[in-house]
Amino acid sequence: MTTLHNKTILITSGGTLEKWDEVRGHTNLARGTMGCYLAETALDLGAKVIYLHGYFAKVPKSHPNLRLLPFLGIENLTDQLRSTLTAEQIDAVIMTAAVSDWIVDKMLDQDGNLITDTGKISSDNPPIVHFKKAPKVITQIKAWQPATFLVGFKLEHNADPDYLLERSRLRMDAWRADLVVANASHSLYTETTPHYIVPRQGEVEVCADKKTTAHKLLDRLSQQGREAVSHDVSF
Numbered sequence: 001m002t003t004l005h006n007k008t009i010l011i012t013s014g015g016t017l018e019k020w021d022e023v024r025g026h027t028n029l030a031r032g033t034m035g036c037y038l039a040e041t042a043l044d045l046g047a048k049v050i051y052l053h054g055y056f057a058k059v060p061k062s063h064p065n066l067r068l069l070p071f072l073g074i075e076n077l078t079d080q081l082r083s084t085l086t087a088e089q090i091d092a093v094i095m096t097a098a099v100s101d102w103i104v105d106k107m108l109d110q111d112g113n114l115i116t117d118t119g120k121i122s123s124d125n126p127p128i129v130h131f132k133k134a135p136k137v138i139t140q141i142k143a144w145q146p147a148t149f150l151v152g153f154k155l156e157h158n159a160d161p162d163y164l165l166e167r168s169r170l171r172m173d174a175w176r177a178d179l180v181v182a183n184a185s186h187s188l189y190t191e192t193t194p195h196y197i198v199p200r201q202g203e204v205e206v207c208a209d210k211k212t213t214a215h216k217l218l219d220r221l222s223q224q225g226r227e228a229v230s231h232d233v234s235f
Helices: 033-044 074-087 137-144 161-175 185-189 210-230
Strands: 008-013 048-053 066-070 092-095 102-108 128-133 149-156 179-184 195-199 205-207
Touching: 008 033, 008 074, 033 048, 033 210, 048 074, 074 137, 092 137, 137 149, 137 161, 149 161, 149 210, 161 179, 161 195, 179 210, 195 210, 205 210
Parallel strands: 008 048, 008 092, 048 066, 092 149, 149 179
Antiparallel strands: 102 128, 179 195, 195 205
C-alpha cells in the first residue's frame, strides 16, 4: 500500500517574479498545476507538505498538514529553501518551480543614466534593462541537506523523447538529483502531455498527463521509503 506517513516533503511550485520596480517585473507562464497536484496527492498519502509557491501559482486546498510559504524572485526562493533545509528534516524536495534564467543587473534610462529610483519607473521613459544569469538554486539543495531525496523537473523546447532523456541525465548529475522528470514546454498549456520519470537506475516511466505523473512520482517516493526502511536509512 502506498503511504507517505511520517514523511515531510517540500515542493516548489509556480514561477519566479523578478521585479523591475514596485509594479512591474518579468515572470514566466508556469501556473503551479503540477506542484499543486503533487502537494494534494502527498497530503492524501499522509505526508506533511511544505509548499513554496510563486505569486501566480495554484495553491492546494487547506489541510492541517500543509504549510504554505510564498516567494517572489529567485533570491527570495533561495532564502526560503536555505532557511527551511538547514533548520528542518526534509525527506524529499520536489523542484517543480520554473525559476527565471535571468535577473535584473541594472536599468538605464534612454540617455544611458542609471535608474536608482525603482518605486515606479516613468512610463514616458522606457528603461533599458540589462540582465545577468540567475543562480541555479537546485544545485545547492544537497549542500544544505545531503540526505534529502531530490527530484528535479527539466522543461525543454524539444519534445523528442531521446533529447529529453539526454538532457535529463545531464542535469541529474549537475543537480545531484536522485530523479528527474522531463517534459516539453507545451506542457505549460495542456494537461495531457507526456512526462518522463527518469531515475538514476532502472527504467524510464512515461506518463500521459500531469495527474498521472504526480501519482506515479509519489508512488516512487513511497517505494523508495520502504526500501530505505529495510536498509535502516531514510529516503
